[in-house]
Amino acid sequence: xxxxxxxxxxxxxxxxxxxxxxxxxxxxxxxxxxxxxxxxxxxxxxxxxxxxxxxxxxxxxxxxxxxxxxxxxxxxxxxxxxxxxxxxxxxxxxxxxxxxxxxxxxxxxxxxxxxxxxxxxxxxxxxxxxxxxxxxxxxxxxxxxxxxxxxxxxxxxxxxxxxxxxxxxxxxxxxxxxxxxxxxxxxxxxxxxxxxxxxxxxxxxxxxxxxxxxxxxxxxxxxxxxxxxxxxxxxxxxxxxxxxxxxxxxxxxxxxxxxxxxxxxxxxxxxxxxxxxxxxxxxxxxxxxxxxxxxxxxxx
Amino acid sequence: xxxxxxxxxxxxxxxxxxxxxxxxxxxxxxxxxxxxxxxxxxxxxxxxxxxxxxxxxxxxxxxxxxxxxxxxxxxxxxxxxxxxxxxxxxxxxxxxxxxxxxxxxxxxxxxxxxxxxxxxxxxxxxxxxxxxxxxxxxxxxxxxxxxxxxxxxxxxxxxxxxxxxxxxxxxxxxxxxxxxxxxxxxxxxxxxxxxxxxxxxxxxxxxxxxxxxxxxxxxxxxxxxxxxxxxxxxxxxxxxxxxxxxxxxxxxxxxxxxxxxxxxxxxxxxxxxxxxxxxxxxxxxxxxxxxxxxxxxxxxxxxxxxxxxxxxxxxxxxxxxx
Amino acid sequence: xxxxxxxxxxxxxxxxxxxxxxxxxxxxxxxxxxxxxxxxxxxxxxxxxxxxxxxxxxxxxxxxxxxxxxxxxxxxxxxxxxxxxxxxxxxxxxxxxxxxxxxxxxxxxxxxxxxxxxxxxxxxxxxxxxxxxxxxxxxxxxxxxxxxxxxxxxxxxxxxxxxxxxxxxxxxxxxxxxxxxxxxxxxxxxxxxxxxxxxxxxxxxxxxxxxxxxxxxxxxxxxxxxxxxxxxxxxxxxxxxxxxxxxxxxxxxxxxx
Numbered sequence: 001x002x003x004x005x006x007x008x009x010x011x012x013x014x015x016x017x018x019x020x021x022x023x024x025x026x027x028x029x030x031x032x033x034x035x036x037x038x039x040x041x042x043x044x045x046x047x048x049x050x051x052x053x054x055x056x057x058x059x060x061x062x063x064x065x066x067x068x069x070x071x072x073x074x075x076x077x078x079x080x081x082x083x084x085x086x087x088x089x090x091x092x093x094x095x096x097x098x099x100x101x102x103x104x105x106x107x108x109x110x111x112x113x114x115x116x117x118x119x120x121x122x123x124x125x126x127x128x129x130x131x132x133x134x135x136x137x138x139x140x141x142x143x144x145x146x147x148x149x150x151x152x153x154x155x156x157x158x159x160x161x162x163x164x165x166x167x168x169x170x171x172x173x174x175x176x177x178x179x180x181x182x183x184x185x186x187x188x189x190x191x192x193x194x195x196x197x198x199x200x201x202x203x204x205x206x207x208x209x210x211x212x213x214x215x216x217x218x219x220x221x222x223x224x225x226x227x228x229x230x231x232x233x234x235x236x237x238x239x240x241x242x243x244x245x246x247x248x249x250x251x252x253x254x255x256x257x258x259x260x261x262x263x264x265x266x267x268x269x270x271x272x273x274x275x276x277x278x279x280x281x282x283x284x285x286x287x288x289x290x291x292x293x294x295x296x297x298x299x300x
Numbered sequence: 301x302x303x304x305x306x307x308x309x310x311x312x313x314x315x316x317x318x319x320x321x322x323x324x325x326x327x328x329x330x331x332x333x334x335x336x337x338x339x340x341x342x343x344x345x346x347x348x349x350x351x352x353x354x355x356x357x358x359x360x361x362x363x364x365x366x367x368x369x370x371x372x373x374x375x376x377x378x379x380x381x382x383x384x385x386x387x388x389x390x391x392x393x394x395x396x397x398x399x400x401x402x403x404x405x406x407x408x409x410x411x412x413x414x415x416x417x418x419x420x421x422x423x424x425x426x427x428x429x430x431x432x433x434x435x436x437x438x439x440x441x442x443x444x445x446x447x448x449x450x451x452x453x454x455x456x457x458x459x460x461x462x463x464x465x466x467x468x469x470x471x472x473x474x475x476x477x478x479x480x481x482x483x484x485x486x487x488x489x490x491x492x493x494x495x496x497x498x499x500x501x502x503x504x505x506x507x508x509x510x511x512x513x514x515x516x517x518x519x520x521x522x523x524x525x526x527x528x529x530x531x532x533x534x535x536x537x538x539x540x541x542x543x544x545x546x547x548x549x550x551x552x553x554x555x556x557x558x559x560x561x562x563x564x565x566x567x568x569x570x571x572x573x574x575x576x577x578x579x580x581x582x583x584x585x586x587x588x589x590x591x592x593x594x595x596x597x598x599x600x601x602x603x604x605x606x607x608x609x610x611x612x613x614x615x616x617x618x619x620x621x622x
Numbered sequence: 623x624x625x626x627x628x629x630x631x632x633x634x635x636x637x638x639x640x641x642x643x644x645x646x647x648x649x650x651x652x653x654x655x656x657x658x659x660x661x662x663x664x665x666x667x668x669x670x671x672x673x674x675x676x677x678x679x680x681x682x683x684x685x686x687x688x689x690x691x692x693x694x695x696x697x698x699x700x701x702x703x704x705x706x707x708x709x710x711x712x713x714x715x716x717x718x719x720x721x722x723x724x725x726x727x728x729x730x731x732x733x734x735x736x737x738x739x740x741x742x743x744x745x746x747x748x749x750x751x752x753x754x755x756x757x758x759x760x761x762x763x764x765x766x767x768x769x770x771x772x773x774x775x776x777x778x779x780x781x782x783x784x785x786x787x788x789x790x791x792x793x794x795x796x797x798x799x800x801x802x803x804x805x806x807x808x809x810x811x812x813x814x815x816x817x818x819x820x821x822x823x824x825x826x827x828x829x830x831x832x833x834x835x836x837x838x839x840x841x842x843x844x845x846x847x848x849x850x851x852x853x854x855x856x857x858x859x860x861x862x863x864x865x866x867x868x869x870x871x872x873x874x875x876x877x878x879x
Contacts, residue, residue, distance in 0.1 A: 011375065015871065022867040025860040030826050032860065036833055036853040057673075072804055079807045313879075357709040360877040380711035387705040394701075395638050407627045408710045452706070 055104025062105070070106030077102060077112070081119050092128035095119060099137055103144075110148060113141030117154050121162045131162040152176025153186065160193055170194045191226060204230050225295055228273035232294045239270055239278060239286040253284045302371070303460045303491035304333040304356070309365035311351055311515075325351045327515045328365065333493055335459075338486050340502040340523070341495035343512035349495035350388055351515070353464050357385050370460060381409060384453040388464040388495075390445060394438035398429055398448055401437060402455060409456040416455075423451040428477060442469040450481055461485060463494035467501055479505060533568045533593040536576060539586040548579050566593060624712055625720040632724020636690050637731075646732055649682040650739040657743055671747055672841040675740040676758065680765045680837070683733055684796065687769045690728065691776025692788035694721045695873065704878060718870050722777055729769050737762050760846045764834045767858040771829050772796055774865030781872045799831040829861055 062069045077098045084092050099116040102109060119127050121134035138155045145151065156172035159165045170193050177186030204227060211223035242265050247253050250263070257280055260266045270278045276292035288294055311326040326348045333339045341349045354360045356367060358374055372379045392401055399420055406416025424433050427447040432440065440448065446469050453461055466482075467475045482492050482505055496502055502509055502523055511518040533554065538545075540561050549565065550556075552572035557564040567573050573590075580587055636642060656674035657667070695718075698704040707717060740758070745751050775795055779788035798805070802825050809821020834854055836846050 015874065018867050018871055022864055022871070025863045025867070026827065028860050029857060029864075032853055032857045033826060033830060036849065036857070039847070039849040039853075040833075061677075072801060075804060075807060075811070079811065082811070354705075354878070357705075359705060359708060360879065377711050377713050380709065385705075385709035387702070387709075389702075390706065391702040392706060393635070393703055395635060404627070404631055405706075405710065408624060408707070408712055410623070410711075 055101035058101060059105050066105045067109075070102050070109050070112075073098060073102040073105060074109060074112055077116065077119075090124040092119070092124075092130075095128050096130065096133050096137075103137070103140060107140075107144035110141070110145065110151075113138055113145075113151055114154055117158060121158050123162075131158055134158050134162075147179065147181065149176045149179035149182040149186065152179065152182075153189070156189065156193070166193055188223075188226070195230065225293075228294045229296050231273045232288065232292075233296060235270065235272065236278070236286045236288075242266070243280065243284060243286065247284065254280060256280050301335045302332050302368070303335045303337075304331070304339075304367070304369055304493060306331045306352070306356075306367040307365055309352070309355060309367055310363045311348075311355060311360065312363045325515050326355070329512075329515075329517055331510055331517065331520065333491060335491050336486070336489045337507040338482060338492045338505050339494075340506035340509040341493065341512065342497065342499070342502055342509050343495075343518075344497055347512040348515040349512055350464055352512070353385070353387075353462055353493075353495060356462065381456060382458050383460045383462065384456060384458040386449045386453045386461075386463045386466060388468065390449040392437050392445065392448065392452075395436060397434045397436050398424060398440075399433045401448070402452060405452045406455050411456070419455050419457075420451070423454055426454075427451045427481075443471060443474050446470055447474065447477070450478060454481075454485075458490070460491045460493065463492070465496055466494050467496060467498065475501070532570070533566050534570065534573045535589075535591045535593045536565045536567065536573075536580075537588040537590075538563050538565065538580065539588050541580075541585045542583060545579060545583045545585050548583075549576050552576070562588065624716050625723060628707075628712070628717060628720025629723035629727060632694070632721050633727045633731075636725060636728040639690065641689060642686060642728070642732065645682045645686055646735055649678045649736045652678040653736070653739050653743050657747055667747060669841050671743060672758065673837055675743060676761050676765070676837045676840070679733060679736045679740060679762060680768070680835075682736065683729060683765060683769045684772060686732055687725070687729060687772045688776055688789060688792050688796075691725055691773045692780050692785050692792065694725060694777055695780040695869075696783075696785055696788065699876075699878065702878075708878075714873050715870050718777065718781075718866065718873055722773065722866060722869075725773050725777075726770055729773065730766065733762060733766055733769070754843065757840050757843075757845065760851070761836050761840045764836055764846075764850075764854055767854055768831055768834045771831075771858055771861050771865065774862050774869070775829070778865055778869045778872065781869050781876065795829065796831065799829040800835075801832075802828055802830045803832050830857070833857075 058069060059066050077095070080094055080098060081092070084095075095116075099112060099120070102112045102116075106112075117134040117138050120137060121127060121129075121131045123129045135155065135158055138151055138158065141148070142151045142155070152172050152175050156169045156176065159169035159172055170190050173186055173190035173193060176182055177184075177190060208223070208227055211220050211227060242260060243254055246260055246263060246265055254260055257266060257269050257278065261269060272278060272288060272292050272294050274293040276289035276294075279287045279289050281287050288296065306329050309326060309329040309331075310324070313323045313325055315321040315323050329348070329352060341352065343349050351360070355362050356369060356374065357380075367374050369379050369383055393404075396404065399417075402420030402423065403413070403416050406420055407413070409416075411419065421433075424430055427450050429444060429447055429451070432444060437445070437448070446466070450463075450466065453463065466478050470478060479501070482494070485492050492505075494505075506523060508521055509523050510520040541563050546556070546563070549567075552567055552569060552575065553565050554568045555564075555566040565576070567576055653671075653675045656671045656678075698707070708714065737759075741751065741755070744755060744758075772792065776788060776792045779791050782788075783791075805828075806821050806825040809818040809825075812818065833850065836850070839846060
């Protein structure tokens with residue numbers, strides 16, 4: 001590099017004029033650029049979709065820099081999403097296509113799947129309100145990253161929260177829990193959902209599996225507690241039925257389980273899974289013994 | 301009328317990584333070249349000759365001082381219509397042929413296409429390149445390039461021709477041709493300024509010379525008057541001189557070289573030469589030749605700056621930095 | 623006048639460089655191949671040809687602009703042919719302008735050849751050319767504006783440093799120029815006001831090439847809006863003036879030892 005030395009082939013005034021011209025033009029660029037940016041932003045959003053290149057095409061022409069390009073597109077996703085949120089917009093038309101491009105460019109960009117699905121699934125104005133798009137995104141993520149079991153978790157949550165599709169959620173959690181390296185509570189998740197969704201049998205199965213395979217005493221106990229709660233809930237339901245039957249047959253409400261045993265409805269006094277006796281309270285409802293260690297709240 | 305005038309022209313270079321060392325390549329050069337004369341710029345390599353010429357053409361800029369070409373300031377581009385320059389070891393566009401190149405140069409001078417073609421055709425013949433006029437320049441030898449360089453320096457029929465080492469790379473035939481070109485220019489009352497480190501070239505051509513060394517003007521004027529400062533020796537070549545003869549002339553002989561039968565004597569004092577002749581005649585020795593010994597430029601410089609190892613290293617290092 | 627002489631000379635010199643022919647031939651080949659790519663997928667033959675064709679013109683034009691542009695001045699300095707030219711009645715300004723114009727002329731001719739090939743391919747595909755195909759000339763015009771700016775950048779670097787550095791710097795500036803919007807977004811996204819301002823300054827001073835790329839628009843048969851014609855032309859004109867001024871200012875000071 002050569003540095004300028006004193007003197008030049010033209011007099012000073014000429015050089016000053018050149019500098020002035022240079023600065024003027026540089027400053028003149030600013031309003032032009034601003035004008036272009038303003039007009040661009042004002043363009044209707046629908047036409048925006050047409051101008052995005054396909055992710056597969058981009059991937060081919062990026063000459064090995066796909067992950068860099070993916071990162072750039074990810075920032076564009078964030079920017080687009082942020083802008084739409086700022087405008088309190090209810091339309092996020094480009095979100096899906098941008099995420100598609102991003103994940104086409106780098107199928108292993110986990111964050112795009114995870115947060116992308118959140119952006120997509122949430123209802124407007126928090127998000128795009130497109131849970132099925134979110135599911136599709138996550139499925140693609142799972143195909144490309146089968147070892148990343150958390151995507152199953154995200155999938156399960158979309159089913160659970162946004163679609164209220166409990167069986168599907170359970171299936172997702174279960175599938176995720178079967179991936180190597182998945183944390184144990186994935187199964188817990190599946191089981192809880194199953195319980196809250198009303199599928200006791202599945203839940204019982206899952207909890208007993210957890211209890212059986214638990215490598216850890218706390219997890220085993222936790223699973224056992226859940227199983228107990230499940231069993232207890234089921235038993236309470238059955239006992240309530242029996243009591244109702246007794247009441248309708250005998251014409252008078254039963255005061256205690258003794259009566260049912262005496263009447264032959266029960267062989268023995270019913271005990272919950274922890275071994276404590278069930279209680280028939282004054283209203284005729286079956287309750288847990290206060291000294292029972294079963295925790296029905298686990299079913300919430 | 302002065303064709304060229306420099307006034308205290310100075311050029312410093314900043315050297316070193318931090319650009320804090322200053323090397324003075326040209327030190328307050330004040331020179332005048334009259335119109336119509338052939339002026340030589342002499343000096344060893346690194347004396348500042350090329351620096352001076354580049355300053356004249358604004359390829360580098362002076363640290364201080366000024367110059368005037370044909371009466372105009374240096375930054376007046378219009379003077380270049382009447383002046384031309386041939387740099388040392390010139391380089392021209394490889395992909396063009398000789399006539400294409402000259403036509404291009406002609407168009408830069410604003411000559412019409414027809415006029416340009418006419419002049420380039422003439423000049424190609426004049427410098428002896430007629431056979432190669434359509435050959436691409438990348439196939440030219442050094443001598444051919446040099447001749448083309450002379451041609452491009454003449455295409456605008458300049459009043460002042462500036463040549464940097466025009467004889468370099470030429471065989472004796474080429475050198476003679478260049479010498480003839482310069483003499484022809486002189487006949488046409490043009491001014492020629494050329495730099496060289498070869499004394500004989502300057503001798504045969506120059507009306508006046510300026511001698512540069514270490515960036516400083518050591519002397520300016522007619523060559524002989526500069527170099528005859530100090531004694532000039534005489535050389536005698538004898539064949540088969542007797543030992544007694546040699547003994548007799550020994551007191552005023554500064555050097556004696558024997559080559560076979562011939563002996564070369566060098567007698568520094570002019571008045572002693574007459575005595576030598578008398579001895580030779582008396583002894584009937586065979587005198588082959590008598591010649592004045594020309595002092596070389598190197599002798600001149602060594603005398604000027606003292607015969608020290610430092611000065612020759614100085615000369616060498618300045619040469620290297622170019 | 624001398625500017626024109628130097629420009630024509632530069633044009634002739636560029637045209638004699640083999641690399642030029644290779645690049646143009648390759649571009650034409652790619653345009654031809656685009657027809658094949660299109661036939662693989664249904665309904666998008668035209669889109670693919672347009673996208674690939676125009677992108678080839680852009681990319682190869684860019685390569686020519688960079689590789690010949692960086693040599694424009696530095697080669698003359700390195701080979702010392704500059705001594706000869708500057709000792710003629712040619713001012714340094716005229717020299718720079720002439721070199722720049724010459725390369726621009728070269729690019730114009732090359733782009734015209736490639737565009738002709740592109741239209742040839744379009745004709746081959748559709749067996750007809752209609753008025754809706756005129757819009758591609760607009761895309762080519764914007765590509766030319768882009769290239770003119772890149773040449774300006776290359777000339778500036780050619781005056782300052784060696785060819786290798788010039789290639790790297792010019793290419794980097796081109797890439798950054800394509801992502802300048804993202805750069806600005808990055809500045810806005812980070813909470814720091816300082817970074818935001820820095821990124822804004824960079825956004826306005828670095829060349830913004832993103833707006834010149836209308837290839838996807840025209841590939842989907844959309845029109846080029848009027849404000850882009852005016853805006854881009856003005857932007858390019860000003861930016862080129864800036865670049866050429868920088869080149870002149872640098873070159874004016876340059877000494878040739």
